Amino acid sequence: MAEAGGSFKINAWQWKPIVEIAGRAGIVDDETLERMNYNADAPVTAAQADLLAAAIDEVVATMVDDSRRMLDGRVTSEPDDGRLHREDLTLNYSIPRARLQELAAFCRASRGFVVS
Numbered sequence: 001m002a003e004a005g006g007s008f009k010i011n012a013w014q015w016k017p018i019v020e021i022a023g024r025a026g027i028v029d030d031e032t033l034e035r036m037n038y039n040a041d042a043p044v045t046a047a048q049a050d051l052l053a054a055a056i057d058e059v060v061a062t063m064v065d066d067s068r069r070m071l072d073g074r075v076t077s078e079p080d081d082g083r084l085h086r087e088d089l090t091l092n093y094s095i096p097r098a099r100l101q102e103l104a105a106f107c108r109a110s111r112g113f114v115v116s
Contacts, residue, residue: 008106008113014095015039017069018056018103024073025055035115042115053107056100068094 010018019036022028027048028036035042044052059069067077071093085091107113 006106006110008103008110010095010099010103013093014099016093017071017095018052018100020071020073021055021059021069022052025051027051027055039115044113044115046110046112049107049110049112053104056104056107060097060100060104063097063100065097068096069100070094 016037019033022036023033028042028044032042032044034040036044063069063075064077066079067075068080069075071090076094080094
């Protein structure tokens with residue numbers, strides 16, 4: 001929930017790459033990052049939300065339309081086939097470029113939010 005009153009709903013398969021971006025950028029402390037990973041009422045301040053938006057913008061700048069960011073940071077233009085990859089669970093986590101752009105806009109407008 002954003003302090004400004006809005007919310008941004010995202011599924012777990014798309015959320016984990018966002019947590020990875022926040023972690024790589026050092027936006028939040030380790031405890032908050034862990035709580036973000038488990039949707040455990042992790043507070044993100046307005047300043048941190050702005051930093052996350054900027055980090056997402058940097059990622060988006062490396063992507064082409066219809067591409068997606070994988071959990072390990074790779075970018076692929078291969079569409080998500082929708083199947084559960086049991087042999088390598090990390091392949092299940094990705095977020096499309098357009099969804100990243102939506103989240104960056106939400107972060108900027110949010111004035112901070114809680115991951116829950």
